[in-house]
Amino acid sequence: MALAPRRAFAAAVITLPLALVPHDRPAPWAWPLPTQRVERAFDAPRTEYGPGHRGVDLPGRPGELVRAVDAGTVTFAGQVGGVMTVTVEHGTERSTYQPVDPTVSVGDAVDRGAPLGTLLPRHPSCATTCLNLGRLRGSEYLDPAERLRSGGRFRLISPDGPPPEPPGWNGSGLVNLLGGPITSAFGMRVHPVTGERKLHDGVDIGAACGTPVPALAAGRVSRSEYRGAYGEQVEIVHDDGRATSYSHLSRRTARVGDEVAAGDIVGAVGTTGRSTGCHLHLMLLVDGNPVDPLTARG
Ligand SMILES: [Zn+2]
Structure with a gap:
C-alpha cells in the first residue's frame, strides 16, 4: 500500500524530462x-x-x-x-x-x-x-x-x-509556460524543510525570483493573499470549475475578483512562505482537492 505513491512519484520523475527534450535535429x-x-x-x-x-x-x-x-x-x-x-x-x-x-x-x-x-x-x-x-x-x-x-x-x-479560442491547457502546457525544470513532482515526499512525509500538493517549477507568472487559463481571481506555508498566493477559478494556484510569489499583481485571460501576468516567482529557494508551486484543484497538474486534461 505504502509503495504505490512512491512508484507513481518515480514514474513521473522519469518520464517528464523525456517529454520536454526535443530529439529532432x-x-x-x-x-x-x-x-x-x-x-x-x-x-x-x-x-x-x-x-x-x-x-x-x-x-x-x-x-x-x-x-x-x-x-x-x-x-x-x-x-x-x-x-x-x-x-x-x-x-x-x-x-x-x-x-x-x-x-x-x-x-x-x-x-x-x-x-x-x-x-x-x-x-x-x-x-x-x-x-x-x-x-x-x-x-x-x-x-x-x-x-x-x-x-x-x-x-x-x-x-x-x-x-x-485560447489553446487547451494540460500538464505539459502548464509547465512550458514558465519554461523552468520541474524540481519536485506531485505526490508523497519527505518535506525538504520540515522532514515530515506528506503529500506534495502541487508541482514545483524552478525559475528565477521575479520571473512573471502567467495565468494558465482564463478565469476569475478567487484568492490573492499571504497564506501561511504557501506564502504569497494567487488562486484562479476557471470556467470549468477547476482552480489553479500560484504560491511562494515575491509579488502578487492580481486582485480578488479580477477577470484574467490565459497568459495574463498574476504575479512574480519568489520564495515566500515555507520555501527553500525561488520556484513556483503550482496547484490544480478539482472540487477543492489537489490533483497532479501534469496529468490534467485540457
Ligand atoms: Zn511545492
Missing part, C-alpha cells in the same frame, strides 16, 4: 509567446533596405514574457531605430525580438525557452500589441514561420475580428 523553434499564432506573415524584402515585412508578428500582451526560440548567445540588447530589440545567435542563424524590454545582456548564453525580457506595447508594425520575430542568416531575412514548431503551418487572424 535541427529542432524546430519554440514559440516565443504563449499564444502560438502568427498575426501577420513574412514578406521578404527584395533589397536590403526595400519595403517588405521582415519577420512575423505574433499577437501578445504588454508585459508578457518573451522567450528564446532556441538555445544561443545574446548578441544585441538595446535600441534599433528607437525600438527595443534583442538578438540571439544560434550557429548560422539569428533570431530577433521587437519590442522587448530585455532582462538579458550581450554575451549571455540562453537556453531554448529562456526568458529574454518582457513584451512592450505599440510595435509600429502592429495594430495591437505584438512581437515582431525575425530570422536572419548573414544579412538575409528568412521566414521565421518555417522554423516555428507547427512546421510552418500557421493561421492568419484579423486584428478586427473576434478573439480566437
Whole structure:
C-alpha cells in the first residue's frame, strides 16, 4: 500500500524530462509567446533596405514574457531605430525580438525557452500589441514561420475580428509556460524543510525570483493573499470549475475578483512562505482537492 505513491512519484520523475527534450535535429523553434499564432506573415524584402515585412508578428500582451526560440548567445540588447530589440545567435542563424524590454545582456548564453525580457506595447508594425520575430542568416531575412514548431503551418487572424479560442491547457502546457525544470513532482515526499512525509500538493517549477507568472487559463481571481506555508498566493477559478494556484510569489499583481485571460501576468516567482529557494508551486484543484497538474486534461 505504502509503495504505490512512491512508484507513481518515480514514474513521473522519469518520464517528464523525456517529454520536454526535443530529439529532432535541427529542432524546430519554440514559440516565443504563449499564444502560438502568427498575426501577420513574412514578406521578404527584395533589397536590403526595400519595403517588405521582415519577420512575423505574433499577437501578445504588454508585459508578457518573451522567450528564446532556441538555445544561443545574446548578441544585441538595446535600441534599433528607437525600438527595443534583442538578438540571439544560434550557429548560422539569428533570431530577433521587437519590442522587448530585455532582462538579458550581450554575451549571455540562453537556453531554448529562456526568458529574454518582457513584451512592450505599440510595435509600429502592429495594430495591437505584438512581437515582431525575425530570422536572419548573414544579412538575409528568412521566414521565421518555417522554423516555428507547427512546421510552418500557421493561421492568419484579423486584428478586427473576434478573439480566437485560447489553446487547451494540460500538464505539459502548464509547465512550458514558465519554461523552468520541474524540481519536485506531485505526490508523497519527505518535506525538504520540515522532514515530515506528506503529500506534495502541487508541482514545483524552478525559475528565477521575479520571473512573471502567467495565468494558465482564463478565469476569475478567487484568492490573492499571504497564506501561511504557501506564502504569497494567487488562486484562479476557471470556467470549468477547476482552480489553479500560484504560491511562494515575491509579488502578487492580481486582485480578488479580477477577470484574467490565459497568459495574463498574476504575479512574480519568489520564495515566500515555507520555501527553500525561488520556484513556483503550482496547484490544480478539482472540487477543492489537489490533483497532479501534469496529468490534467485540457
Ligand atoms: Zn511545492
